Amino acid sequence: MILNALSISMIFIGLLSALLVIWGGSSSLILYKKWEKSSTQEERAFLEDRSYLVLLIMVIVLLIRLISWPLFYGTLQSFIHDIEGAMCIFGVTQVKPGLTLFLEYLKPINFFFIGGWLVLHSLDRLTKTAPIMGMKLLLLTVLSLLVFIESAGDILLMIGIKPGTLVSCCTTVTDILDRPTRTTPESILGPQYAEYLKILYFVTHLLLIGMVGLVLKLKKLENTFSRRRGVLGFLFFFALINGIVFVLSQIEVFAPLMMHLPFHHCLYCLWQYVPDSILMYLLFILGTFSVGWGFTTDLFGKIGEASDLLPKYLRKIYRFAFLFLLASFVMLIIHLVLDQYVLE
Amino acid sequence: MFSNSKGITLLIFFLTLFLGCKGEREPLPDRCDYDGVKIEKIYAVYFTLKDGKEKKFCSIVCASMSFSELKGKVKEVMVVDEISGKRIKASHAFFVESEVITVPHNKNRIHVFGNREDASRHLKRFKGRWVENPFQ
Numbered sequence: 001m002i003l004n005a006l007s008i009s010m011i012f013i014g015l016l017s018a019l020l021v022i023w024g025g026s027s028s029l030i031l032y033k034k035w036e037k038s039s040t041q042e043e044r045a046f047l048e049d050r051s052y053l054v055l056l057i058m059v060i061v062l063l064i065r066l067i068s069w070p071l072f073y074g075t076l077q078s079f080i081h082d083i084e085g086a087m088c089i090f091g092v093t094q095v096k097p098g099l100t101l102f103l104e105y106l107k108p109i110n111f112f113f114i115g116g117w118l119v120l121h122s123l124d125r126l127t128k129t130a131p132i133m134g135m136k137l138l139l140l141t142v143l144s145l146l147v148f149i150e151s152a153g154d155i156l157l158m159i160g161i162k163p164g165t166l167v168s169c170c171t172t173v174t175d176i177l178d179r180p181t182r183t184t185p186e187s188i189l190g191p192q193y194a195e196y197l198k199i200l201y202f203v204t205h206l207l208l209i210g211m212v213g214l215v216l217k218l219k220k221l222e223n224t225f226s227r228r229r230g231v232l233g234f235l236f237f238f239a240l241i242n243g244i245v246f247v248l249s250q251i252e253v254f255a256p257l258m259m260h261l262p263f264h265h266c267l268y269c270l271w272q273y274v275p276d277s278i279l280m281y282l283l284f285i286l287g288t289f290s291v292g293w294g295f296t297t298d299l300f301g302k303i304g305e306a307s308d309l310l311p312k313y314l315r316k317i318y319r320f321a322f323l324f325l326l327a328s329f330v331m332l333i334i335h336l337v338l339d340q341y342v343l344e
Numbered sequence: 345m346f347s348n349s350k351g352i353t354l355l356i357f358f359l360t361l362f363l364g365c366k367g368e369r370e371p372l373p374d375r376c377d378y379d380g381v382k383i384e385k386i387y388a389v390y391f392t393l394k395d396g397k398e399k400k401f402c403s404i405v406c407a408s409m410s411f412s413e414l415k416g417k418v419k420e421v422m423v424v425d426e427i428s429g430k431r432i433k434a435s436h437a438f439f440v441e442s443e444v445i446t447v448p449h450n451k452n453r454i455h456v457f458g459n460r461e462d463a464s465r466h467l468k469r470f471k472g473r474w475v476e477n478p479f480q
Contacts, residue, residue, distance in 0.1 A: 085448035
């Protein structure tokens with residue numbers, strides 16, 4: 001176990017959130033069952049009062065869990081000097097590869113669900129009759145389980161990483177010729193795959209920004225537009241495709257360019273050598289997830305009084321999506337232009 | 345479209361412009377040109393390219409991975425004798441792969457020697473084997 005301020009924070013946050021989600025998850029399940037059985041306005045008002053504390057504490061726990069994703073990588077980064085052979089986060093991930101990989105997949109999933117739930121919660125708070133309360137409590141129960149798994153995983157990982165472990169780092173995995181990020185696009189796009197991948201990223205990203213802009217401009221978020229859910233679902237699906245293209249193009253094309261290391265394809269090294277790329281990634285993730293949050297809000301939030309507030313609320317979400325995606329794109333362009341014309 | 349969030353828009357854009365400019369990586373003097381890691385001079389490898397530029401690497405592993413990509417452009421490869429620390433031509437060096445790791449992050453086990461006796465001694469002591477010059 002490596003003890004420093006970050007790992008202690010991770011363990012503390014993990015313990016605290018694991019305990020609170022057990023209580024919060026079970027409470028929200030009980031409240032959900034009662035909510036479903038309640039028929040009168042008085043009963044619902046009583047349950048609403050009772051759920052106030054549960055929701056307040058769970059909102060705080062979930063907000064902390066959102067921060068724990070970047071904190072996770074910050075902590076792994078802080079371990080580099082204690083792991084022999086690690087020159088970036090990749091090396092640290094090789095100490096407990098199975099568990100770390102599991103957490104690396106779980107964290108973005110949880111981030112998305114937590115964000116989606118918080119968006120739904122804040123929509124419900126704008127209403128007077130809390131029409132989404134039942135759905136919110138049910139989703140919170142499911143979310144609590146996911147957060148518990150993540151918190152337990154964090155604690156196990158922090159305890160399990162032993163200082164002085166000898167590992168191989170990214171060079172021996174991310175740069176080999178038969179890496180999947182090379183062979184997969186190469187099998188589809190041919191030997192010039194890197195060039196096509198670059199173009200594909202620009203096309204899909206600009207298309208996504210354009211489509212979000214069009215949805216905002218053409219008032220496709222109004223309740224009167226019957227195919228709204230279909231359009232938002234398609235946008236979310238397209239944002240996921242764009243996400244895959246983004247990751248592939250970053251690994252194969254843009255990260256080596258930004259690092260000035262043409263044969264090195266490690267994203268963890270990119271964060272280390274070009275720290276502002278972290279902000280670019282954050283903007284991209286928030287932009288992509290905002291598109292998804294718009295869809296999930298429409299999916300779960302179109303109930304009663306909340307339906308009337310939905311168009312205005314969705315506009316806000318998609319405005320953020322538009323801004324974040326555009327900002328991440330601008331950052332990448334600035335890097336590429338500077339690399340190409342100024343620093344050369 | 346952005347009447348409500350003009351401030352946020354401007355803030356994000358100025359931030360991205362500022363960081364995009366500030367964050368540019370400047371060339372680092374003692375870093376490997378393959379993976380950016382700090383070079384220990386005793387294990388370094390140097391390529392002189394046909395256009396006169398020099399590329400430096402932290403280990404035989406990184407250098408040989410780059411060599412396969414840069415083969416047509418490389419004019420000369422220089423390696424460092426582990427005993428004396430002097431630069432020698434790769435074609436004049438002796439290469440031994442042994443159980444001793446020189447650069448942990450890529451588990452490089454290939455050692456470079458300027459003369460056969462030193463190489464042979466290392467080979468016997470650390471269960472090594474002769475390997476061919478990787479830069480030919």
